[in-house]
Amino acid sequence: MGRPRTPLLDRERITTTALQLVDEQGDFSVPQIAKRLGVQTGSVYHHVDGRDGIVELLRERVAAAIDPGTLDATPWDAAVEAWARSYRAAFAAHPKAIPLLMTSPVRAPRVLEQYERAVTLLLDAGFAPGDVMPLIIALENLVLGSALDLAAPETMWVLTETTPTPRLAEALAAAGEGRTNRAFEVGLAGFLAHARSTLAAGG
Amino acid sequence: MGRPRTPLLDRERITTTALQLVDEQGDFSVPQIAKRLGVQTGSVYHHVDGRDGIVELLRERVAAAIDPGTLDATPWDAAVEAWARSYRAAFAAHPKAIPLLMTSPVRAPRVLEQYERAVTLLLDAGFAPGDVMPLIIALENLVLGSALDLAAPETMWVLTETTPTPRLAEALAAAGEGRTNRAFEVGLAGFLAHARSTLAAGG
DNA sequence: ACCTGAACACCGTTCAAGT
């Protein structure tokens, strides 16, 4: 066939298709993307830096829903809390993408910019330089960990008769639907309380 | 060839080999296991419930290093803290296994038993039934999220010249080696403080 | 520059055939 007059493919369409596949299946493959776009597998590689490049495009796409304005709130702990909630909401919209994104290093420029701003916020609030990354990583663990829970099958635990776990079953039932959201609230409240007391105690 | 006099394979050896591969590469494949054990790929399937079955054997193996005695400590918050530390240490010994284990539901009986005991501990401490799972999930997020950080490449963020992030770079340098450990301490302290105040406020 | 078509080395899984 050769080169078409107008390109059949672009990064935007590849990203959209990959995200659709991830939302449906929790994963994607390059041949699957090509098939949906009516194109040969090899063609995708002309627009994208391999499979890892597509993962990074997905990170940009999902993170684009984080509201950067949250980091302008005052005081600092209101900003951190609003950012964490916006961050979590963005990933909660595509929970099945989280395992994919958690296990590869962040290269996406827009995501790095967000972290740069978060670091600045905490430094300006008066945190010691050495304390900033542990706080941000702890928050990230909280946000992504709890959003990951959203991606998990109905229950993250498969209870069978072979291993009797009556109290675990009861506790799961008692927690109900909001289980994951409440775990996030618990973690976030704990995080913020600790951060405030760290700042009060420190120089 | 047919059946050998004494079996060439068993679950123990398959698990050990899979864990070696995961420690080295962050992943494993059934053909890789077979090759290391000098056997055909198909033979592995006679001992194990497919690839997912091997993942579940890995979970049992890694979790076996969690000290169950930690859950007997008093008061309850000392037990929770000791359990969390032991839990994290077990996974920190095989950080590259964490992505594999976080993204599939828990079926392993011994791991389910641990959760059953943790639920019992919190109920006996006086927590409301509906509060128990959110707390445990928050703690699990904290433990696995921070242990996952150990598995990540040197830095979880790839800083390049194209996106200037000077403060992020400084904060990473200032945090130094113990970055991940300190993030865990921050999160754990926050979690315990919040759990204590929840219990004090509740019925 | 962009797509095709074919190739390569890898997966997970199944299964008849042998002992």
Add this chain to the structure above:
DNA sequence: ACCTGAACACCGTTCAAGT
């Protein structure tokens, strides 16, 4: 019961060839 050897449908990636 347990292993072989071959098969099947899938991967990610590369690349000459065409327009």
